[in-house]
Amino acid sequence: MFCLWQPLTKLFLGHEGIGVIEQVGPGVTDFHVGDRVIISCVTACLNCDFCKKQMYSHCRHGGWILGYTIDGTHAEYARIPYADGSLYNFPADGDEEAMVMVSDILPTGFECGVLNGQVKPGDRVAIVGAGPVGIAVLLTAQFYSPAAIFMIDLDDNRLAVARKLGATALINSKDGHAAHKVMELTEGAGADVAIEAVGLPATFDICQAIVGAGGRIANVGVHGKPVELHMEKLWDRNISLTTRLVDTVTIPMLLKVVESGKLQPSKLVTHRFAMSDIMKAYDTFGNAAKEDALKVVLTNGPRS
Ligand SMILES: NC(=O)c1ccc[n+]([C@@H]2O[C@H](COP(=O)([O-])OP(=O)(O)OC[C@H]3O[C@@H](n4cnc5c(N)ncnc54)[C@H](O)[C@@H]3O)[C@@H](O)[C@H]2O)c1
Ligand SMILES: [Zn+2]
Numbered sequence: 442m443f444c445l446w447q448p449l450t451k452l453f454l455g456h457e458g459i460g461v462i463e464q465v466g467p468g469v470t471d472f473h474v475g476d477r478v479i480i481s482c483v484t485a486c487l488n489c490d491f492c493k494k495q496m497y498s499h500c501r502h503g504g505w506i507l508g509y510t511i512d513g514t515h516a517e518y519a520r521i522p523y524a525d526g527s528l529y530n531f532p533a534d535g536d537e538e539a540m541v542m543v544s545d546i547l548p549t550g551f552e553c554g555v556l557n558g559q560v561k562p563g564d565r566v567a568i569v570g571a572g573p574v575g576i577a578v579l580l581t582a583q584f585y586s587p588a589a590i591f592m593i594d595l596d597d598n599r600l601a602v603a604r605k606l607g608a609t610a611l612i613n614s615k616d617g618h619a620a621h622k623v624m625e626l627t628e629g630a631g632a633d634v635a636i637e638a639v640g641l642p643a644t645f646d647i648c649q650a651i652v653g654a655g656g657r658i659a660n661v662g663v664h665g666k667p668v669e670l671h672m673e674k675l676w677d678r679n680i681s682l683t684t685r686l687v688d689t690v691t692i693p694m695l696l697k698v699v700e701s702g703k704l705q706p707s708k709l710v711t712h713r714f715a716m717s718d719i720m721k722a723y724d725t726f727g728n729a730a731k732e733d734a735l736k737v738v739l740t741n742g743p744r745s
Pocket of ligand 2: 485486487488489490491492493499500501502503
């Protein structure tokens, strides 16, 4: 199960997954050989100043390192440093594919999008980007009963998935009029929460154009290029803008909701491959729009 980030050197990619413990290091106290576990996409030592503030993403000894600065999870074996802070016990009756979604996309959508955006009952929420992360925002925003959820993307297939998972209006932004449509749907008031889940200047611009007075822009996307901040339009809007690298501090809570069956993230899995077919899996992921792919699962060995 993966999303692609640009590694700094030649490394095994991957920062999501579940597995069975084969060996434990001398400092590990909470996990034992044979335990089934969920791997957090973020490694936490639990002892540094950032970990003590629950900002695991900025852990002095870990953070987002899997598949980025150390070998990741797209391999037969993966070494997870600081296991006590970076692994979670696999629930007895847990669904394997659902649990992989708990590694990254669910906490990312929830923490960076929904919690930072302070989604409240009755809010009108606009989510720009209907990829796995945008869909995770869509699923977890519904914990708070927003009145409307507008989903914006270029891909009609992804928008159709969003409709099935709770979006109340779909907007294909290919024509460049997405912001106008959101303003129409809100009778000119704009969105209470605009969540950026793509990582491009164009999609950040949509968020700036649609945020209503008193609203929030919650950025989730990873940006590689500068964006223009339109202070000439936003200065009097009483808005707030947040950014965040996922901390995965909500994994224990999300696990309970998934276990209860109230959240079914396995619906995001569209393709499955054996580890021996990993190149086919990368091709599918690389052509996600053409292949109608959302999450792609890689399995090493038999599935239980
Ligand atoms: N902040 C964090 O901690 C964190 C963690 C994980 C992922 N991310 C980031 O979240 C973002 C989304 O991740 P994903 O896995 O869903 O990515 P994805 O590439 O699968 O999905 C992005 C979606 O954006 C759509 N899109 C592209 N250009 C658009 C445009 N101009 N208008 C509307 N839609 C457009 C695409 O069609 C696609 O459906 C990425 O930038 C990813 O790196 C951030
Ligand atoms: Zn730490």
